[in-house]
Amino acid sequence: MRFLLAFSFIASIGSMRGQAIAIDSHIDTLQWVLNDNRDLAQRAKTGHVDFPRLREGQVNAPFFALWVPTYYKGAEAVRRSLDLRDAMQRVLEAYPDQIELALNASDVERITKTGKIAAILTVEGGHQIDDDLAVLRVYYRLGIRSMTITHFRNHNWADSSTDKPAHNGLTDFGKQVIREMNRLGMIVDISHVSDKTFYDVLAVTSKPVIASHSSCRAISDVPRNMTDDMLRALAKNGGVVGINFGEGFLNPKDAELLKATVNAISYHEPDLTGHALDEYSKKQFFEDASKPRPSVGTIDDAVAHIDHAVKVMGIDHVGIGSDFDGISSPPKGLENISKMTSLRAALRKKGYSEQDVRKISGENTLRVLREVTGK
Ligand SMILES: [Zn+2]
Secondary structure (H helix, E strand, C coil), X not given: CHHHHHHHHHHHHHHHCCCCCCEEEEECCHHXXXXXXXXXXXXXXXXXXXXXXXXXXXXXXXXXXXXXXXXXXXXXXXXXXXXXXXXXXXXXXXCCCCEEECCCHHXXXXXXXXXXXEXXXXXXXXXXXXXXXXXXXXXXXXXXEEEECCCCCCECCECECCCCCCCCXXXXXXXXXXXXXXXXXXXXXXXXXXXXXXXXXXXXXXXXXXXXXXXXXXXXXXXXXXXXXXHHXXXXXXXXXXXXXXXXXXXXXXXXXXXXXXXXXXXXXXXXXXXXXXXXXXXXXXXXHHCCCCCCCEHHHHHHHHHHHHHHHCHHHEEECCCECXXXXXXXXCCCHHHHHHHHHHHHHCXXXXXXXXXXXXXXXXXXXXXXXXX
């Protein structure tokens, strides 16, 4: 039995070798590691991502988000970011034969060639730097290569798509943050920002940016999705949109529910710090995970968004940002990351060439990572 297990593991690592690079530009799996001490080498019954399912779905370069809820304020948000970075380190150190930290596109190529998973790290929310460029620089030194400018709420230097405008986009300090990210070689991620913040970012950035996990507003009209005009501007910038599979992002029938959920999330700001705040956050996490919200989205909806984005932006600007482990009800047919092979099959069936599928699956986002990090 033990021999068989070891054999099947080696066989599956072998099957990842020489595989095309497949990026998912947003997964929230670290929440399971931090809150549930999850062992990613084991196939879990809940959640959407672990090593076995990454291998089955032939996804070998996920962006692990270090997401900190916006009710973590100031230095508390920095502390929580470090807790998540530590959780990631524990995963990297437990399984050096299966996963390795990637700091640039060349690393992704080198690591995936050996059959291992290349982990790209991101922070999700500009509040996590506590208005301090030095914190941003330390994140870079800790191997973090992208930052989502906001989460569900505004912070001191940028407006979110799901809050009332407070700064009319990016403040002057916000513009400094973008320039510093360009200088360091960190990908600016404009998912979650308000439309005005998006255009302000594009006016300032000297490098391509990504929308790591957003979909098309023309199909599902929610503020987290991008209008066709925004998609065209992103393509002009050389950037990439990673299509989000979350309920409401894909199927307009779920959109109202998504809006209501976003309104409920993060508005409650408990007056807690330290361990008590972490316990509160953990409780919220398990409550959300135990009650999946109803959803009618399917794999066909995901294909429709990819197809729409390709029509508007061209084939070189569309990728995948599933939001797995951060969404409640994945689409039917795309229940977890192991089903990514079904999505690729559906794209081929729709007439996409093998080269097109490779671009959408990873090569487009890899190009941005290379342009931003310089290697
Ligand atoms: Zn998000």
